[in-house]
Amino acid sequence: MHLSNLKILNIIANKKSTFIKTGIFSAIAACWGVILVGTFITFK
């Protein structure tokens, strides 16, 4: 395997937890978005 490919894999492994956290926080944000927008539309 090329050295450049290995570098990319290492970067991905290092950033894994950051990716997971970003995913989870976006999911929470989406959940709250659905709830708040739904409440707003219903009461409007």
Add this chain to the structure above:
Amino acid sequence: MDVFLPIAQVFINPVEILLISAIVGVLSGLFGVGGGFLMTPFLIFMGVPPAYAVANEANNILATSVSGSTTHWLKNTLDYKMGLMIVIGGTIGTVLGIFTFTYFKDIGKIDTVISLAYMYILAIIGTLMLVESLGEIDKAKKNIVEKKKLHVHYWIHGLPFRMRFPKSKLYESIFTPIVIGLIVGFIAAIMGIGGAFILVPAMIYIIKMPTKLVPGTSLFVTIFVSVIVTFLHSINYGSIDLMLVLMLVVGSIVGVQVGQKLGEQIDSSGLKALLAILLLIVGIVIAYDTFFAEEVKNGVTSVSSPDLNFFSKFIKEFSEDMPFFYGLFSILFAIILGIGAAFIRRSISKFREKYFKKTVKQSK
């Protein structure tokens, strides 16, 4: 094979109810949370009208909390004095909650209010749990150990009308447990939950009770709150369906035992994130159901007068003719089931201990 619920007036699948209440029971036993905030939404998804789901889940919580509380009573891990203070607030809160419930029922908005309350509570708990569990996982990875102060005093601890609580070794204002009870009772009456998710953190972080006394005392309070909720729902709306309660109690009591055993064997802190995700998903499904799926909701089969069997007829007539005694009967029914389950569990564990000791002696 569907069964007709004579009071809730809907068909349900008993195997599904047993299975789901058992799964929720396992989660309750594993994570030490009450199953109410998961089971009531599941009942609503299965077609049980929200007002009925709330009342019947409150009766189920009564049985499971009696069962758990009996176990703690046998182990002497209960602070009755503190529990009674919370119960005083809980009683006032429950009555206020029932008035609010009646108001929203009268204006025809109770189903929306219940759905909205669940959606927000599940989203809040789910978010907090997820953030906390991610933090825990992060700390465990980095091996960070936090130093905590032994005792921190807030303004709450300086309130008047102080009383001694010898079992918890506390000297505290009676306002704190009463106000906490009031909030728990109010929420329990509207949502049909035990309120342990508020009570347990409040007892640990606000009242500062010793952790070993918290689960037993919380269950002790839940008994009184769920008795009042069950009784008031029964005499005001006749919404307790003993057939549904029986299925819920059997499933959840078995599930809780399995969950507690599993909890002793595996480390559940890593699984906390999964429970948090489950709560968020349930919150989103309720949101979808409330805001975007009106047609599906209205399509639930509701039968007015089918051919009822003897048991269903008896329940229906008993509930309509004598609502007061029916309420008392449903409370007694749940208490007997709960105490029975606690003693069966104790005898099984004694039998296992004896059997285990015998086999160990024989092997020696």
